[in-house]
Amino acid sequence: MSKILELQGVCKAFGGVVAAENVNFTVERGEIMGLIGPNGAGKSTTLNLISGIYDVDAGKVLIADQDVTNMKAHLRSRMGLGRTFQTPRFLQRSNIRENLELGTDLADQLGYFKSYFNIKGNAGKNFEAELNRLLDVAGFSINLDDDISSLSYGQMKLLEIVRAMLANPSVMLVDEPAAGLNNKEIENANNLLRLASEKRNMGIVLIEHQMDMVLNICHNVSVLNFGRIIAQGTPEEALSNDLVIEAYLGKRLEVEDGNAVEVLNA
Ligand SMILES: Nc1ncnc2c1ncn2[C@@H]1O[C@H](COP(=O)(O)OP(=O)(O)O)[C@@H](O)[C@H]1O
Ligand SMILES: [Mg+2]
Numbered sequence: 116m117s118k119i120l121e122l123q124g125v126c127k128a129f130g131g132v133v134a135a136e137n138v139n140f141t142v143e144r145g146e147i148m149g150l151i152g153p154n155g156a157g158k159s160t161t162l163n164l165i166s167g168i169y170d171v172d173a174g175k176v177l178i179a180d181q182d183v184t185n186m187k188a189h190l191r192s193r194m195g196l197g198r199t200f201q202t203p204r205f206l207q208r209s210n211i212r213e214n215l216e217l218g219t220d221l222a223d224q225l226g227y228f229k230s231y232f233n234i235k236g237n238a239g240k241n242f243e244a245e246l247n248r249l250l251d252v253a254g255f256s257i258n259l260d261d262d263i264s265s266l267s268y269g270q271m272k273l274l275e276i277v278r279a280m281l282a283n284p285s286v287m288l289v290d291e292p293a294a295g296l297n298n299k300e301i302e303n304a305n306n307l308l309r310l311a312s313e314k315r316n317m318g319i320v321l322i323e324h325q326m327d328m329v330l331n332i333c334h335n336v337s338v339l340n341f342g343r344i345i346a347q348g349t350p351e352e353a354l355s356n357d358l359v360i361e362a363y364l365g366k367r368l369e370v371e372d373g374n375a376v377e378v379l380n381a
Contacts, residue, residue, distance in 0.1 A: 118180065119144045119195075119318035120286045125164055125174035127157075127342075134160040136342040138174070142318040144285065147308060149329045149350060150322050152339035153363050158322045159201070161339070162288045165320070166198055167191045178286060197284030201291045201322075203271040205263045212259040215246075215278055242281070249277045252310055254303040269300040276307045286318045287311060293325040301325065305332050326354065338363065 120142040127135040134157040142148045150158050163169045165176055167188035175184045178194045186194070205214045250256055253273040257266070266274065272292060279287055292304045309332055311317045323329050329336060329350050336353040338346040340363065346356040353359055 117144050121177040123175040126172045127160055127164055127169060128172060133342045135164060138344055140337050142320060144316050144318050145312050147312050147319045147321055147333045149333035149336040150320055151329060151336060156339040157342040158339055159290060162290055165288060166196060195285035197279040197282050198288040199275040199279050199290060203275045205271060207264055209263060210260055211257050211263055214263050249280055252306045253277055269296045272296060273303055280311055284317060288320045290322045293323055293328050301328060308332055
């Protein structure tokens with residue numbers, strides 16, 4: 116394993132609101148790190164600080180040991196950073212092909228993506244094979260000429276993950292992929308993220324409220340509360356931590372057959 120993402124003492128305040136206070140964590144290649152915590156804890160802010168949408172007040176962000184703290188967002192994506200958004204970001208009046216070409220700065224730089232759909236030969240074939248493999252795991256097929264609005268909400272959310280993965284980032288930030296998905300779609304999202312981690316060797320930061328998903332696919336978890344990390348460890352360790360139970364869960368969870376089960380009289 117090798118370290119692909121590191122936050123060192125990252126701080127961010129909005130007026131009087133401290134959204135991130137001395138946040139430290141590292142993510143290895145192939146690791147899925149869950150970033151959890153109550154609403155307003157600073158999870159999305161942390162993703163925005165990593166991706167360069169916000170500037171830090173203090174601290175450092177490193178990608179593959181390179182300090183990117185002062186680098187603009189589009190340059191970070193060229194460094195190998197990919198992301199999805201909590202609400203899918205697609206151009207509503209465009210077809211699926213055009214939407215897949217969006218947000219591909221990284222792959223564009225790698226020289227095989229942006230004009231993929233016009234590429235002949237091996238590079239084009241490889242790309243198409245990867246797209247089909249990912250859609251297979253996502254559990255639905257598409258016609259690239261169809262309007263993006265022909266997809267269901269769940270399919271759009273899954274396609275966001277597919278789009279991010281197509282750029283083959285080394286770090287992928289995923290904001291609440293399970294929100295609004297049915298159980299089957301959540302399983303498909305799990306499988307996509309497992310593939311990204313296990314087969315594509317990406318380091319993943321996953322924000323998710325769905326504890327089953329966190330317990331199922333995260334290797335480690337960092338818990339935020341009021342901008343501070345209050346617990347780090349395996350999902351089982353973090354979710355049984357008293358501070359976490361008090362701040363966030365209000366109940367004790369244990370894993371039973373891959374599901375989060377509430378323990379009564381804990
Ligand atoms: N652009 C912003 N301007 C002002 N306050 C913000 C901004 N973004 C986030 N905040 C505040 O920072 C805190 C953390 O927000 P956020 O990172 O969105 O939390 P989470 O994603 O964990 O729900 C909240 O109090 C929120 O209101
Ligand atoms: Mg958020």
